[in-house]
Amino acid sequence: MTELLYYLDLFGVVVFALSGALMAGRYKLDPFGVVVLASVTAVGGGTIRDVILGAYPVFWVANPVYLWLILFTAILTILIVRRPKRIPKRFLLIADAFGLALFAVLGTAKALSLEAPMPVAIVMGTLTGVAGGMIRDVLCNVIPMILRQEIYATAAMLGSCLYVALDYFAFAQNTSLVLAICGALALRLAAIYWQVSLPAFHISEKDAGQKPDKTQDKDT
Template sequence: MNWIYFFDLCGTAVFALSGALAAGKHRMDPFGVIVLAAVTAVGGGTIRDAIIGATPVFWITDPNYIAVILATVVACLIFIRKPYKLSNKSLPIADAFGLALFTVIGAEKALSLELSGMAAVVVGLITGVGGGIIRDVLCRQVPMVLRTEVYATASIVGGISYTISLQAGMGSMTALSLAMLSTLIIRLSAIHWHLSLPAFDLKTKK
């Protein structure tokens, strides 16, 4: 079984759920839910493939990604009728799992194209945060990655963990699990304890 591909589809479903929940919080119609779920799920990977020249992008050549997004949206519309009644942490937690999965997927794709370890970390970061940025912009919010929340940092640590683990001779599954776990621990800890980085507060004289 191709575990990388399996986790990629899992990440697509998780980020699609994240987008659908965000659409529900903003009271969008079913078409809006589909659009927001789709751009959240494949946005980061699309930007990644465009940057590294892996064209046509992955979801164009593999319809399974679109099928997963549609199935996730339908399930969300049926079983989660009123997303605004969910906990305020539901969206960040779903997003954290998507971040962990896509960070590793992005880094793995960069390494498979024989890019450097540093490039793999950056590509992993783009894959992990790209869809969320598009989602937040469409919802007219400041993207999580640009706030003081510990978000991009978790992705960077996960990407570094994955590349170093592979370079140290660990198996791909071990490296993948370690990287996802490190990303999740940092991001979920930040959500639970409201951890954040210092804000750049440039005050001007009146």
């Protein structure tokens, strides 16, 4: 792992841990809950990626610095951010966008370094970017952003595809990393700013051939 790759990975862990800690504050979790939510958000996607690719030991087991960063970020968030509900929701989305872009591209780079085929690398990169946030949302009992109309997984896939393409054409790794991360981040931030979303798939009861149930069965 190059020095730039390593420091970007650390930054991604911090950003996603912040995202998880802020979400925990919105739902009034205790300090242990804050640390748990920050942890699963920060390392969830990378852990799944490493297990699937057989990259043992998992990255945070091999380097406990990641865990210390998560713990420090969670505690700092508790101490500094006294009222999470007063923080604009857009701030949480922006923090999540940075983590998404970083982890999608870094996950792709790691998969390629392990000689995974290009399609597999793209899937692993996308998974690295979205899985942590998905686990976070499930634990908070909200529909994960990846399953909503938000341009979320699409941005992760764009970053992964950009990195694979640039790597294929033999661009310098640092250049490929920066360009791919910027591409994924730009798409996600644009979607947040202009509230752009994918069309929803909806089947009405009429289209499904079912009559709306306007009455409830009465007790007999």
